[in-house]
Amino acid sequence: MYDIIEVAKQAKETTITLANATTEEKNDALELIASELIKQQAFIVKENKLDIESAKEKRMNDSIIDRLRLDEQRINDMSTALKQLVELEDPIGTVADDWERPNGLKIKQVVVPIGVIGIIYEARPNVTVDAASLCLKTGNAVLLRGSSSAIHSNKAIVKVIQSALEKSSLPVNAVQLIEDTSRETAEKMFRLNDYLDVLIPRGSKNLIDTVVSKSSVPVLETGAGNCHLFIDETADPDMSIEIAINAKTQRPSVCNAIETIVVHSKWLEEYGDQLINALYDHDVAMRADDKVVEMRKEIPLATEEDWHTEYLDKIVAIKTVNNVEEAITHINHYGTKHSEAILSENNDHIVSFMNQVDAACVYHNASTRFTDGFEFGFGAEIGISTQKLHARGPMGLKALTSTKYRLYGDGQIK
Amino acid sequence: MYDIIEVAKQAKETTITLANATTEEKNDALELIASELIKQQAFIVKENKLDIESAKEKRMNDSIIDRLRLDEQRINDMSTALKQLVELEDPIGTVADDWERPNGLKIKQVVVPIGVIGIIYEARPNVTVDAASLCLKTGNAVLLRGSSSAIHSNKAIVKVIQSALEKSSLPVNAVQLIEDTSRETAEKMFRLNDYLDVLIPRGSKNLIDTVVSKSSVPVLETGAGNCHLFIDETADPDMSIEIAINAKTQRPSVCNAIETIVVHSKWLEEYGDQLINALYDHDVAMRADDKVVEMRKEIPLATEEDWHTEYLDKIVAIKTVNNVEEAITHINHYGTKHSEAILSENNDHIVSFMNQVDAACVYHNASTRFTDGFEFGFGAEIGISTQKLHARGPMGLKALTSTKYRLYGDGQIK
Structure with missing residues (x-):
């Protein structure tokens, strides 16, 4: 033996x-x-x-x-x-x-x-x-x-x-x-x-x-990284679409890629079509809540399971919220404490998000793809810890x- | 339920x-x-x-x-x-x-x-x-x-x-x-x-x-603290006895009290009687290896069990060694990585001990009783960690x- x-x-x-x-x-x-x-x-x-x-x-x-x-x-x-x-x-x-x-x-x-x-x-x-x-x-x-x-x-x-x-x-x-x-x-x-x-x-x-x-x-x-990108009401539309595409598609199989886009309903009304079209252009399949599906009938309705899933693939879930508090609650409930981002120009919302989201890395106006020992400048990486000790x-x-x-x-x- | x-x-x-x-x-x-x-x-x-x-x-x-x-x-x-x-x-x-x-x-x-x-x-x-x-x-x-x-x-x-x-x-x-x-x-x-x-x-x-x-x-x-005090050949006799008594008797029930005195054979020959008498004076019972027992027949021979034991009482084991390497080997084998001390005036020995003994706290010329959040000046203590993470x-x-x-x-x- x-x-x-x-x-x-x-x-x-x-x-x-x-x-x-x-x-x-x-x-x-x-x-x-x-x-x-x-x-x-x-x-x-x-x-x-x-x-x-x-x-x-x-x-x-x-x-x-x-x-x-x-x-x-x-x-x-x-x-x-x-x-x-x-x-x-x-x-x-x-x-x-x-x-x-x-x-x-x-x-x-x-x-x-x-x-x-x-x-x-x-x-x-x-x-x-x-x-x-x-x-x-x-x-x-x-x-x-x-x-x-x-x-x-x-x-x-x-x-x-x-x-x-x-x-x-x-x-x-x-x-x-x-x-x-x-x-x-x-x-x-x-x-x-x-x-x-x-x-x-x-x-x-x-x-x-x-x-x-x-x-x-x-x-x-x-x-594991069930990472979210929250696009707030005031988020710059071009930056938001660019970061969403990068965070989802640049390398979908890794833990710091996003799995759910949480989007403010007002932003969705104005720029939702642009975002969804850009995702289609990059071959990303979507699952979404009823608000999004109402807008784009071809997208299948997300299930409870979807909010929990780390697809590690060209699939993204889209969740609508009415304010930053709802976004924080969703993320703290479904997230895996890995990397979470807010795109916003509202300082109060940014501060709330950065303080209240419980994750190893919280981002403002940047892609979650930077959660990585090399991107941090450590020159080496043994892994990404999602525990707190x-x-x-x-x-x-x-x-x-x-x-x-x-x-x-x-x-x-x- | x-x-x-x-x-x-x-x-x-x-x-x-x-x-x-x-x-x-x-x-x-x-x-x-x-x-x-x-x-x-x-x-x-x-x-x-x-x-x-x-x-x-x-x-x-x-x-x-x-x-x-x-x-x-x-x-x-x-x-x-x-x-x-x-x-x-x-x-x-x-x-x-x-x-x-x-x-x-x-x-x-x-x-x-x-x-x-x-x-x-x-x-x-x-x-x-x-x-x-x-x-x-x-x-x-x-x-x-x-x-x-x-x-x-x-x-x-x-x-x-x-x-x-x-x-x-x-x-x-x-x-x-x-x-x-x-x-x-x-x-x-x-x-x-x-x-x-x-x-x-x-x-x-x-x-x-x-x-x-x-x-x-x-x-x-x-x-737990199975802590040792190593008295090297060159250790000051008065300081050694004072520290041994303090580390053993000032509060025997705590984890940073010593349980075994590891002593250099040359120091033992010269000052062993003084040390043992001082321990008797403070009502400390002893268990020792054959070298010590040869000197003081009334002391019972220590068993393998004794080297492992955290007495948490007025009992101490005494182990003789011929050099600092033997002391380090004994301590790394039986210790619980809590607090370990060397009393010595030989710089090479001090450096070897401080580098090679694997413990949360290693001391030179001081009592192990200072391993404590308050003694360290932290103002509070939630415990003493003996793990490394x-x-x-x-x-x-x-x-x-x-x-x-x-x-x-x-x-x-x-």
Whole structure:
């Protein structure tokens, strides 16, 4: 039987060395991985083919097979991303806070790695390199648990990473793959509190919900995005249509794309036709409430289900409201606390919306598509947190760190 | 059947109002609670007597009964603590970070409340006021789940708090008691992910372990403290003995008291007798490894169990090591990542210890008894976190906050 505890123990044993590795040592290791990926490209592509073939045999859909595929270009991209990561500032060892107590005790809050991070993800082998490298940069050990459909690719990539680590001064066991992708082993992973400091699920809502409900290891929830665009009465019509089209169609499959347009009834009366025509021009299917349907009989009536749905496709729901309060109520009820936008020129409405909508990111007069670690300027992203503890919104390197208090005295007693 | 979901819903409904309450409104509410507690002292004491009587009938031990007891003095103390809380700075609304992207998008990271906080605690009715007031100060709603043995006291206190809230501009349902203390209701509380943003268990290791293993709601783990004092070869003998006595005996029942003294064999040879005599003088019982027992035959040999035990009593284990590395290894193996101290004049050893010991607080030349929100100068404490996510070490008001990104654009699309 696969011994996940042994693997986790080996990860934990590397944490002191990793926590004390210098920025230079960590960057050297990342550079070595970057060049090893290029050197062993043929091997990775060969192993990846096994996964692709088996996916085709299982008649998986084309978009899944495309995400699974690794070719020279994609491996080059991974390697380039590693080099960009080298350039980023290392948060470890920085002093977050520093003060002295009246009794002379000096307190320093220092940024330290979290320890061992578990990543559970689906059939995207690029996550293997991505997650491993972000963890290494922040001095964390990582246990990777990918999907069975990418097992050959993941094994190949981790082998390449470990061969690079062997040449580096970082421990080889800092990056390990859970090779057994059975449900039993996953369930054991959820109970590894003695060895694992955090679990990060990356993938579908289903995967995330399973991890959240079953894991006793603390979870960093990277959630689904049922995002809304609220077009207020005073919203500029051209800007509104441009942002609606961008937020819906620029990349419909991602979590920061919008799923529902909430529109003020007065704006709808005046510019609704223009908006709907523009959506048609961009091949967007619509579901809408009766007010919209009255105007455009060809649009099907939205059901309760629609307001909850993250389509991740060229489909949008349209909901009419009579004021900003109704918009806020709808969004707080159906939203997933990810990204929500108001387009408005009314300052009171903007303030109400920005204060009262409960989401990781609230926007005024901009597309929700900017909820992303790179767009925020973090230079890296481990996911977008929709929970409120530890990190909220796009998570860069800092989200992979903890702190530790160092107290310096000269004999203080209480 | 008790409808905990209804109670949780009512709590959630207050969150927008609470999040937008001004500091003045929140402080006014705290002042009102402070004076209402004094006005209704007789009522609280009367209800508390019911709990005390029932505890006596159940032959609970004296220290539990003492913790349960509320008298005029203790209610006065609660009221005073509330007034001190009013004086503390309100973290809500402060800007944690603020920058502009090349495309002109302005990003503001603002400190916001977490939302609804659940507190699960044992027979200490003072926690009811304490937890509720810290949550209110930070604009959070709170669901309090105390123990059945304090139910009359808790009901009385929450009634008093709510009568004060009625006179304030904060919603009454911001503070609610889960009146059903059954296990079934607790289990439901662990699954309230739709309404509850975080659960904080306060009490025994047993309680905390249950919450951690069963809750799908994120948990802020306030853990046990198996704390160590390492006396290195070069440690000043007088300072070492003074700190050892303070860290063990000043208040043995708390989590930041030490449980094991790890001592360098050379220091032991020279000053061991002095240390052991001092411990005897303070009525401390000892368990030790063979090296110490060889020296003082009357001390019983420590078992493996002893190194793991948080005695919370006037008992200490003594472990001999030959160098700082052995000390670090022992502490990282048996410690609970709470508070660990080194007494040493050797700079290399100090640096190794401070860097390599994995704990929320690491001390040089000071007693571990300072791991405490008040001693840190936070002015309040909701507990001491021994986990690495969100907050680590003593948690003040800031630990009860989250952040939210506000993005301001003028039509930005991706």
